[in-house]
Amino acid sequence: MFDQSPNILPDAVGVGYKPQHFSEISNTDHHVKWLEIHAENYMGDGGRPRAQLAHLATQFPISVHGVGLSIGGENPLNRDHLDRLKALCDWLQPASFSEHLAWSTHDGAFMNDLLPVPYTKETLRRIVDHIDHLQSHLGRRIILENPSSYLAFEESTYDEPTFLNEIVKSSGCGLLLDVNNVFVSAENLGFNAVNYVNELPLDKVEEIHLGGHDEDVDSYGQKVLIDSHGKAVVDPVWRLYSYVILQAGPKPTLIEWDNNVPNWVDLHDEVLRAQTLLFPLGIPA
Numbered sequence: 001m002f003d004q005s006p007n008i009l010p011d012a013v014g015v016g017y018k019p020q021h022f023s024e025i026s027n028t029d030h031h032v033k034w035l036e037i038h039a040e041n042y043m044g045d046g047g048r049p050r051a052q053l054a055h056l057a058t059q060f061p062i063s064v065h066g067v068g069l070s071i072g073g074e075n076p077l078n079r080d081h082l083d084r085l086k087a088l089c090d091w092l093q094p095a096s097f098s099e100h101l102a103w104s105t106h107d108g109a110f111m112n113d114l115l116p117v118p119y120t121k122e123t124l125r126r127i128v129d130h131i132d133h134l135q136s137h138l139g140r141r142i143i144l145e146n147p148s149s150y151l152a153f154e155e156s157t158y159d160e161p162t163f164l165n166e167i168v169k170s171s172g173c174g175l176l177l178d179v180n181n182v183f184v185s186a187e188n189l190g191f192n193a194v195n196y197v198n199e200l201p202l203d204k205v206e207e208i209h210l211g212g213h214d215e216d217v218d219s220y221g222q223k224v225l226i227d228s229h230g231k232a233v234v235d236p237v238w239r240l241y242s243y244v245i246l247q248a249g250p251k252p253t254l255i256e257w258d259n260n261v262p263n264w265v266d267l268h269d270e271v272l273r274a275q276t277l278l279f280p281l282g283i284p285a
Contacts, residue, residue, distance in 0.1 A: 003140045007096035007174065007206050009034050009061055009252035013274045015267060016065075016256050022052055024264040026059070031271050034095065036063040036254050042092075043084040053092070061095035063207065063254070064088065071130045071144070072102050072117040082137045089138055096207060096252075098143045098176045099134070101127070101164070118153035119163040124170070131171040143174040143206050148181040148213075148227035150188050160185075161199035168204050175201070177251075178209040179241045180233065184225040193240055202248040210241055210274060211256035230259035232270060242277045250278050 012033035017025070025032065035056060042049055056062070066085065069077055089097060102115055117123050135142055146164060158166065168175060177200065186193035212231030218224045233241075233255075245251070255270045275283070 007063075007141070007143065009063055009095045009207060011250040011252055011278075013271050013278060014060075014063065014252065014254045015271060016254060016258060017053075017056065018258075018261050019049070019052065020261065021264050021267070022056075025056065028264075030268055031275055032060070032268075034061040034063060034252065036065050036256075039064050039066045039085055039088060039097075040068050043088055057092060062092060063096040063098065063252075064092065064094040066097070066099040069099050069130075069134065070102075071099050071134070072115075072123070072127055073130075074126070077130055077133055082134070086138050089140065096143060097138065097140060098145055098207065100145045101147050101167075116147055116149050116151070116153070119156040119158040119160065121157065124158070124163065124166055127167060128170045131167070131173050135171070135173065141173060143176045144168075145176040145178050145209070146181050147185070148178070148225075149185040150224060150226075152189055159199070161196055165199075165201050168201060174206040175204045176207045176209065177205045177244065178211070178256075179244060180209065180211045180213055180237050180256075181227055183237050183240055184213050184227050187223075187225050194243060197240070197244055197247065202244075205244075205248055205251055208241070208244065208251045208253045209256045210237065210253060210270075211258075228259060229256050232257075232262075232266070233273075238273065238277065241274070242280075245278055245280075253278055 010033050013031060014034035014036055015032050017035040017037050037053065042053060069081060131142065144167060146160065164175060167173065182193050182196055186196060210233050211229045212233055214226045214228040216224050216226055253274050255267065255274060257267060
């Protein structure tokens with residue numbers, strides 16, 4: 001069994017924690033209300049990273065974001081990885097734990113990317129089994145993030161919102177809605193991002209991510225967007241986020257900036273913009 005109670009992040013803006021921002025986050029007046037860490041960066045015992053995290057956990061709710069479980073992979077979840085993840089969560093007692101609708105391992109090899117899956121009944125059963133295993137092992141509900149996509153599988157028999165809805169219904173997990181991922185996928189695959197949002201079970205969305213992306217050109221000369229987490233959020237993503245909030249109400253919202261990490265002032269500017277859209281009529285008293 002696992003704890004089926006809701007995650008407890010505040011309906012406010014958080015940031016992905018980076019050690020270079022430790023002093024500003026700890027000692028300055030700012031609008032950040034929660035922090036997210038990548039689980040795999042904190043699976044060791046002791047040291048400065050754990051000490052800093054322990055200190056921050058006394059000040060902020062912490063969300064743990066996994067990037068290496070390969071929930072969409074064909075093989076069973078790695079037991080050693082699960083055990084280290086459980087040890088981290090048991091020690092930290094985070095407000096939320098999330099993972100990706102993706103795969104990154106196969107037959108012992110690890111690919112440094114989050115790769116897409118076909119949306120079929122077979123894939124659905126496998127992912128639900130993996131989520132059940134993960135939730136039982138951790139003793140807690142998880143939330144699952146929608147992917148950024150660069151191609152579509154001919155064999156898919158579900159569209160992505162329907163597939164996510166089926167996962168939620170069958171596993172009891174919640175959703176992490178990455179708005180930039182929706183925009184990237186919509187541009188790359190040619191669907192309407194607003195229609196995608198309208199088809200999601202927005203009442204199951206427990207966290208939102210906002211991040212930047214890069215533009216590239218494929219071998220056919222067509223523009224392709226890459227989910228890079230290395231730039232500021234662009235205006236069309238802000239507009240899509242505003243639409244999501246109008247439909248779903250305030251949700252815990254993360255500014256995700258993992259590469260080319262900016263100085264604190266620039267990151268804080270993104271926080272302020274998200275806060276303005278999260279509470280367009282002003283922050284509730």
